[in-house]
Amino acid sequence: MKAMQITGFGGPEHLHLAEVPTPEPGPGEVRIRVTRCGVNPVDRSQVLGRWTWLELPHIPGSEILGVVDKVGPGVATVSVGQRVGVALRLFCNQCHYCLRGQEQLCMADPRTTVSPAIPGAFTEGGYAEYTVVPAMNAIPVPAGVDDDSACAATLDGVTAWHMIERARIAAGDRVLVVGASGGLGTLFLQLVRQRGAVPVAVTGNIAHSAAFHALGAEAVIDRTAGNVVDEVRVLTDGRGMDVVLDPTGAASWTASIGALARGGRYVTCGILTGAEVTLNLAPFYAQEQEVIGSTGGSRRDLVDCFDAISRGIFKFPIHARYPLSGAADAMSALSDPARLGKVLLAIG
Ligand SMILES: [Zn+2]
Structure with a gap:
């Protein structure tokens, strides 16, 4: 063969x-x-x-x-x-x-x-x-x-289906989708919307904006143009994201954790850009946030x-x-x- x-x-x-x-x-x-x-x-x-x-x-x-x-x-x-x-x-x-x-x-x-x-x-x-x-x-x-x-x-x-389950997404949740152009990202946008929640896409290629909106995104953040956390605070009246779906790993960790709302859940299924990260436990425990793993x-x-x-x-x-x-x-x-x-x- x-x-x-x-x-x-x-x-x-x-x-x-x-x-x-x-x-x-x-x-x-x-x-x-x-x-x-x-x-x-x-x-x-x-x-x-x-x-x-x-x-x-x-x-x-x-x-x-x-x-x-x-x-x-x-x-x-x-x-x-x-x-x-x-x-x-x-x-x-x-x-x-x-x-x-x-x-x-x-x-x-x-x-x-x-x-x-x-x-x-x-x-x-x-x-x-x-x-x-x-x-x-x-x-x-x-x-x-x-x-x-x-x-x-x-x-x-x-992987996307299981990760959405692990994220316990509820209707009305604001959900940040990191790596929106990828095989997983394009699914997250649809599955989040299908659960009555509100997906926001993060992308390095803003030319995909129309496609992201067609897949369900309410807003699109260009990570190359500004500060993702600042953009998230503007979009959520300062509150932050209830869920961050981030399959990309260490490179986006700081922004993804920084974008979380009180009670927010960060969910990961991959380490493409690195596995080692640091976490400040003070705001993490005081704001009742969660880091959730998901694999396949x-x-x-x-x-x-x-x-x-x-x-x-x-x-x-x-x-x-x-x-x-x-x-x-x-x-x-x-x-x-x-x-x-x-x-x-x-x-x-
Ligand atoms: Zn077994």
């Missing part, structure tokens, strides 16, 4: 198309003929060399949609020909957290210490014509969900996400689709200032 492999660390130029053996499913596994694979920061961080344990060559790709092509011994839950999305975490289905339906907190994998492994990061992924995953991870896609959306639901969709989502989140898409509750803006051979260009497109929404590989 054809696959895009990471052959060295540095940048997308280290992605190369290769002919490799088609993988065979073992007991409890299925082989998927990949039709879509999302291109995400988690893939780029592997090419950049931030996953120091990664053995090369490696096939990245953690946001996977396809059709079951072959099932391994003992698999009875899915069958050949079924269209499936791949659940985001490799999980045991037996530990305390899995039994509670929180596979994103599974503690069975000795390779990881802070959260369970991700297909395509700890296994060969979806930048390929075929990939093998545990049958437990192959989640059937309802007919009413198109391929692009079904693919994007498996990583961005569940469960199979239930994915099923709920598919259902919401099929009912038209939200949609995935697609920035661009590339063929498998264009994966390096696709990865470069992630950092294109003009990007709005998903970057996908359309395979086969």
Whole structure:
């Protein structure tokens, strides 16, 4: 089969198309003929060399949609020909957290210490014509969900869906969406509005303003033009934001915490711009603020996400689709200032 492999660390130029053996499913596994694979920061961080344990060559790709092509011994839950999305975490289905339906907190994998492994990061992924995953991870896609959306639901969709749940957003809440142009940001705007709350977009590209408003934003803050905290205070009569959804990490921490209202909740699901931050506990406790972590989502989140898409509750803006051979260009497109929404590989 054809696959895009990471052959060295540095940048997308280290992605190369290769002919490799088609993988065979073992007991409890299925082989998927990949039709879509999302291109995400988690893939780029592997090419950049931030996953120091990664053995090369490696096939990245953690946001996977396809059709079951072959099932391994003992698999009875899915069958050949079924269209499936791949659940985001490799999980045991037996530990305390899995039994509670929180596979994103599974503690069975000795390779990881802070959260369970991700297909395509700890296994060969979806930048390929075929990939093998545990049958437990192959989640059937309802007919009413198109391929692009079904693919994007498996990583961005569940991550946004779960993070909105973790944020406990209530009708009327003022919600700051940091990184509004990204795959997650474009979903946050819609899901916040759908809950009767009021999203405000923060962006580095004000040219996207009209698109943000169309997705539900009540206001747009250009982080390159002024002080985000000052802008937030003006927009909220000095009160601040009830919720800040910030998937970007350390670079925006000071502004995001500074933008919080009394009783406000800062919610994070990523460390793209760094993991280490400092927090002044004095105003934090005195104003009853919260910092909330959120990581991916469960199979239930994915099923709920598919259902919401099929009912038209939200949609995935697609920035661009590339063929498998264009994966390096696709990865470069992630950092294109003009990007709005998903970057996908359309395979086969
Ligand atoms: Zn588990």
